[in-house]
Amino acid sequence: MRVALNARILQAPRTGIGQYVAELASALLGEQGLELSLFHGWGWSSELPAAAVPGYSRLSPWLRRVPGAYQARRWLEQRRFDQGRHAAIDLYHEPSLWPLEFDGPTVMTLHDLTHLHYPTTQPAARLKEIERRLGAGMAQARVILTDSQFVADEAQDYFGLPRDRFVVAPLGAAPRFHPRKPAELEHDLARHGLQPGGYLLCVGTLEPRKNLALALQAHALLPETLRQRYPLLIAGMAGWEQGQFDEILCRALASGHVRLLGYLPDEQLAQLVAGARALVFPSRYEGFGLPVLEAMASGTPVVLTRCSAMPEVAGPAGNYVEADDVHGLRHAMLRLIEDDGHWRACREAGLAQATLFSWGRCARITARAYRQAMGG
Template sequence: MRIALNARILQAPRTGIGHYVAELANALADEPDVELALFHGWGWSSDLPEAAMPGYSRLTPLLRQIPGAYQARRWLEQKRFDQGRSKTIDLYHEPSLWPLSFDGPTVITLHDLTHLHYPDTQPPSRLREIERRLADGVQRASLILTDSQYIADEAQAYFALPAERFVVAPLGVAARFHPREPEAINAVLKTHGVEAREYFLCVGTLEPRKNLTLALRAHALLPEAVRQGFPLLIAGMAGWQGEQFSDELRAALATGDVCLLGYLPDEALAQLLAGARALIFPSLYEGFGLPVLEAMASG
């Protein structure tokens, strides 16, 4: 079977859906009866990109300022998708919201319905595109994968689709997330000036849905000695409207009680998670919430 997987999201620094796509692609590539073709937005490949596209984090905010940018990019992607198919595709899998047009069987992964519950946590241009395309994509899909039964139930009710169109496939956890002895992670911890079990960790893109303002306020309510003894480390790249809590963040950073680590390599993040006193995860809404599972796997 020849499966086409839309892997365009792997051009960006990997967050939850990016890791999902990477793990899925690796697993499918190991299947003897599967020939995997990866579409990366501008062409086709059989290999996963090892890192984000250079300049991606600077380019994405710029695109949001250009009227019609989402529609123009979508039109170009569809052209490339159609032109680059040198062989017959038996199945097309779209792992992120709405599929490209395809005249054969299509599977989509619907991770959540954030745009319904918290539309103000989405860039307006992206929200308009979701509202324009998602319902049609869901109706066209032969099968809809969800990460949890909760999202399957929500989607089934909202889109008025039969239960047999949905398959719940709970997410797994990468092997790098496991308990570690303090001496095994000391080098990474020293880089960030902390000791094992003496810091709290937040993991998530700095954007409204992750609700990191709540974590900052909660940490600030702790007695001064506790704040200093257990700093709050925030690991994640800057996202849309990350500046919304910049005043509180700047104040917390000035005290030294909060540390902003930025986007970390996978292994460094896994080590930090294994050494944390606790994971702080105040997200407003998640379809699954991988960091919680990763924290449990890390002990």
């Protein structure tokens, strides 16, 4: 089976969907009887790019400012997609919201419905394009993959599609997310002025849906001595409407107890996750919540909200709080700092829960979905 996978997103710094495409593509290489071709937006390749194409990040502001930019880019990509298919393709897999036109079987991955629940987290031009294209993409796809049962259920309800069109393929954690001994981390963490187990970590793009303001407020309520001993680190790119965080973030940064790290290379992020006392993930909506799984696989306890798909991922290993409960989050953070017995129990529960997920399993389910779409 010859499969075309749209891998254009790999030109950008790899956040959630980019990690999905990269890890899934690597895992699919081990599936027998499957030949994968990657479309990079302007051409084709059989290999994953090692890093983001320089200058890609300058494209998004341009897309927001220029009228019709999304439509123009799509027209160009469609032409490249059609012209560059030198070999025949049996099936096309679109890992994001709007498939290109293809005259054969299409599989689409729907990661979440963020644009419905939090439309203000999308630039207006992008939101308009999602609303214009998503329905047609859902109709085009013979099989719709989702990362969680939660997303499959809400998509079935919203679009009125039959259950057998959906296949749930949970994500996995990359091998770099694994438990590490303090001695393995000390040297690299020392460069950041950190010690293993001596900080709390948030991972996520700075945008309203991630609810990072709650983490900042809860951390500010910890005793002064604990804030000094366990600073709060935030790793992630600037997102849409980041400006709403400016006041609270500036106060937190000025206190010296919060550090904004920005986007980090894969290995650096994996080290920070493994070395954290806990991952604090108060998101209001996730189609999966990959940082939660990555933290558990690293032996790092997680504090998270009981929202959307996240309980499917964390299961009994999660320390759950309400999305608006700043005092509940403060208590959960405090307990993981002060109660070593509770911390160890959460660590072991997280490691056990993480074994239920893998990219190999995701690839096997995806390959079966391909065969289903082909009618086999």
